[in-house]
Amino acid sequence: MKIFIKGKGIIAPGIGDEIANISDEKRECIEPDYTQFFDSRMLRRMSRIVKLGSTAAIMALRDANVESPDAVIVGTGFGCLEDTSLFLRKMVTNKEEMLNPTPFIFSTHNTVASQIAILLKTHGYNSTYSHRNFSFESALSDAYFLLKENEVKNALVGGIDELTEDSFTLLKRLGFYKKNKAGEGSSFFVLGNDKDENCYAELKSVQMLSNYNIDEIKTKASSFLNEEIDALIIGSNKEEISENDKAIIDALHAEDKIIFYKHLSGEYPTSNAYAFSLAIDLFKNKDVKNTLIYNNYSGTHHSFILLSAC
Amino acid sequence: MEIVVTGLGIISAIGKNVAECLGSFEKHKSGVAPVQYLSTRYAGELSVAEVKATNRELANISELPDNLSRSILLSYLAAKEAIASLPENFGDTYRVGFFSGTTVGGMDKTENFFEEYTTDENAGNIEDVKYHDCGKTADHVTKQLGLKGTVTTISTACSSSANTILLGARMITHDQLDIVIAGGVDSLTRFTLNGFKTLQILDPEQCRPLDETRVGLNIGEGAAYIVLMSEKIANELQQEILCKLTGYHNANDSHHQTAMSDDGNGAFLAMQGALNKSNLKPSDISYINMHGTGTRNNDKAEGLAIKKLFDGKYPKLSSTKSFTGHALGASGSIEAVLSVLAIKHEMIFPNFSFSNPMEGLNIIPETKFQKGIKLQHVISNSFGFGGNCSSLIFSKY
Numbered sequence: 001m002k003i004f005i006k007g008k009g010i011i012a013p014g015i016g017d018e019i020a021n022i023s024d025e026k027r028e029c030i031e032p033d034y035t036q037f038f039d040s041r042m043l044r045r046m047s048r049i050v051k052l053g054s055t056a057a058i059m060a061l062r063d064a065n066v067e068s069p070d071a072v073i074v075g076t077g078f079g080c081l082e083d084t085s086l087f088l089r090k091m092v093t094n095k096e097e098m099l100n101p102t103p104f105i106f107s108t109h110n111t112v113a114s115q116i117a118i119l120l121k122t123h124g125y126n127s128t129y130s131h132r133n134f135s136f137e138s139a140l141s142d143a144y145f146l147l148k149e150n151e152v153k154n155a156l157v158g159g160i161d162e163l164t165e166d167s168f169t170l171l172k173r174l175g176f177y178k179k180n181k182a183g184e185g186s187s188f189f190v191l192g193n194d195k196d197e198n199c200y201a202e203l204k205s206v207q208m209l210s211n212y213n214i215d216e217i218k219t220k221a222s223s224f225l226n227e228e229i230d231a232l233i234i235g236s237n238k239e240e241i242s243e244n245d246k247a248i249i250d251a252l253h254a255e256d257k258i259i260f261y262k263h264l265s266g267e268y269p270t271s272n273a274y275a276f277s278l279a280i281d282l283f284k285n286k287d288v289k290n291t292l293i294y295n296n297y298s299g300t301h302h303s304f305i306l307l308s309a310c
Numbered sequence: 311m312e313i314v315v316t317g318l319g320i321i322s323a324i325g326k327n328v329a330e331c332l333g334s335f336e337k338h339k340s341g342v343a344p345v346q347y348l349s350t351r352y353a354g355e356l357s358v359a360e361v362k363a364t365n366r367e368l369a370n371i372s373e374l375p376d377n378l379s380r381s382i383l384l385s386y387l388a389a390k391e392a393i394a395s396l397p398e399n400f401g402d403t404y405r406v407g408f409f410s411g412t413t414v415g416g417m418d419k420t421e422n423f424f425e426e427y428t429t430d431e432n433a434g435n436i437e438d439v440k441y442h443d444c445g446k447t448a449d450h451v452t453k454q455l456g457l458k459g460t461v462t463t464i465s466t467a468c469s470s471s472a473n474t475i476l477l478g479a480r481m482i483t484h485d486q487l488d489i490v491i492a493g494g495v496d497s498l499t500r501f502t503l504n505g506f507k508t509l510q511i512l513d514p515e516q517c518r519p520l521d522e523t524r525v526g527l528n529i530g531e532g533a534a535y536i537v538l539m540s541e542k543i544a545n546e547l548q549q550e551i552l553c554k555l556t557g558y559h560n561a562n563d564s565h566h567q568t569a570m571s572d573d574g575n576g577a578f579l580a581m582q583g584a585l586n587k588s589n590l591k592p593s594d595i596s597y598i599n600m601h602g603t604g605t606r607n608n609d610k611a612e613g614l615a616i617k618k619l620f621d622g623k624y625p626k627l628s629s630t631k632s633f634t635g636h637a638l639g640a641s642g643s644i645e646a647v648l649s650v651l652a653i654k655h656e657m658i659f660p661n662f663s664f665s666n667p668m669e670g671l672n673i674i675p676e677t678k679f680q681k682g683i684k685l686q687h688v689i690s691n692s693f694g695f696g697g698n699c700s701s702l703i704f705s706k707y
Contacts, residue, residue, distance in 0.1 A: 114696025
């Protein structure tokens with residue numbers, strides 16, 4: 001059974017090089033007019049990350065012509081940071097007294113996926129992955145095998161992380177933004193196991209391999225590294241290609257096929273979901289047959305996403 | 311393909327390994343007590359179910375540094391016990407997955423950091439924040455255990471670790487992985503204790519799940535992992551097969567961020583889906599290890615869902631949260647371990663502190679620890695905030 005990408009909804013700091021919400025240090029999302037999606041009463045009750053997620057989800061579903069998905073699977077590296085910070089700060093400054101439950105309620109990592117389920121009144125499979133820079137791949141892999149099992153016909157899959165004042169301060173102190181500007185984004189996709197006119201690309205394979213050095217990866221991921229690809233999407237920036245990325249480029253002889261994205265998306269754990277949107281767009285060019293996204297972190301955690309033309 | 315369970319590891323308020331936890335049940339000893347280890351203004355005031363050890367003591371047992379997050383220490387100990395029967399370097403020959411569920415990861419370190427940080431944004435030891443994200447725990451633990459393979463983390467509130475077991479089963483079924491270590495961890499934090507307190511669903515004393523007079527839950531902590539593989543690989547590796555995993559299902563209640571629908575629709579769909587997956591009828595089920603948190607809302611909704619699905623003909627049932635507390639993201643795998651033990655050792659775990667059945671439901675949980683009870687099929691329920699409902703079915707091998 002083949003798995004296809006049938007719709008996308010992206011809220012990002014910019015689409016392409018031209019329109020970018022850019023400051024010296026941050027790349028923040030260009031947010032849509034939410035009143036086009038929700039009434040004002042609903043909007044008042046939604047946190048920013050829920051707005052970003054629900055709106056991108058609706059955009060993807062409309063694009064795929066799917067009213068309500070059979071499964072909702074979200075990846076988020078850091079979850080609902082705004083509400084987490086709010087509750088934490090109040091808890092500390094009020095010395096554990098006089099706390100408002102609302103930020104706690106919306107601080108759980110599964111808030112976006114569950115709010116989407118409530119919004120769409122869907123009772124199907126619902127999950128949230130929060131595994132650092134592999135949060136989106138994890139969600140994508142889950143959807144892939146769920147669809148292969150034919151338990152569901154379509155699945156809404158997203159990658160989302162928000163940039164907040166506290167997350168910016170803390171991640172900057174941790175050196176997270178040494179190579180790229182701080183970023184954020186919400187990228188949702190509809191995947192399905194039947195082919196129709198809505199088809200961006202076929203999702204051929206997703207794999208995550210942790211605690212391997214790059215030489216081990218050359219053997220472990222040889223199926224990916226023997227593919228004839230037209231484009232290789234990597235997380236390094238143009239000025240400074242990491243050792244791991246170099247090794248993968250060499251193995252694939254892909255020097256002239258590299259696509260960079262972090263200068264567009266900024267740095268955040270699910271920026272790979274934004275890279276995924278760039279990858280599926282490449283197939284608008286009919287000469288493109290295969291694209292590969294290679295993502296890695298800590299030097300020892302590697303992921304591969306292989307896409308093919310429909 | 312038969313998916314079997316070959317290894318178990320657990321650390322909870324009632325013991326630091328499988329044997330200790332079983333001993334507590336046998337002695338009918340609940341792990342719920344006033345706060346003793348967590349630094350909070352509610353120390354001695356609110357009852358919780360803590361793992362009875364300081365971080366330093368946990369570090370000593372695990373031979374890890376004591377400046378790690380408590381979740382890493384707990385997760386490491388449970389995972390290490392779970393994989394004890396596997397041969398050395400099994401990762402060289404077999405494709406391995408390590409799937410962990412958690413709700414707050416290293417929040418214990420973050421909330422301490424925030425004490426200084428909120429006064430000055432350059433203050434506090436920034437190294438403490440490295441433990442915050444959910445995935446850090448699994449990455450640290452797998453590195454420490456020398457596990458290579460596919461590693462990920464699920465965060466679906468209180469069903470997190472049940473969902474890792476579902477995922478493990480799927481990845482084995484699709485021949486993507488040979489051996490999966492699935493489970494989860496959560497440590498007690500001020501963040502969660504205060505969160506649940508503001509929601510007014512904490513019982514300041516010992517909780518009373520399924521009892522008409524129940525007023526709330528006791529937050530717990532701990533970690534538990536089970537080892538899953540195909541029957542074929544279990545035989546190849548000469549592993550003792552403890553039981554089979556025959557059914558699993560994930561559904562969403564789609565009702566409210568924190569409250570379950572009145573009729574427990576999500577719970578009903580999860581159990582029904584798991585039964586369908588395993589090709590079993592309600593009457594085949596010998597025991598249900600209920601989610602049974604002790605809140606007014608959960609126990610009634612879950613009870614109604616069970617009443618509907620079983621048409622009022624209840625199998626044996628109990629909520630072991632009356633012993634272990636509600637260990638949030640770890641509760642699903644803690645109860646999965648207990649369900650496996652119930653089948654393997656032919657025992658039923660009791661429901662602590664039950665006396666009055668819930669009005670209109672007539673659900674009478676088991677209140678005594680019993681041995682010599684043959685169980686064919688056991689349902690383990692896990693439901694969470696955000697309507698995330700998952701049910702697992704373990705069956706006798």
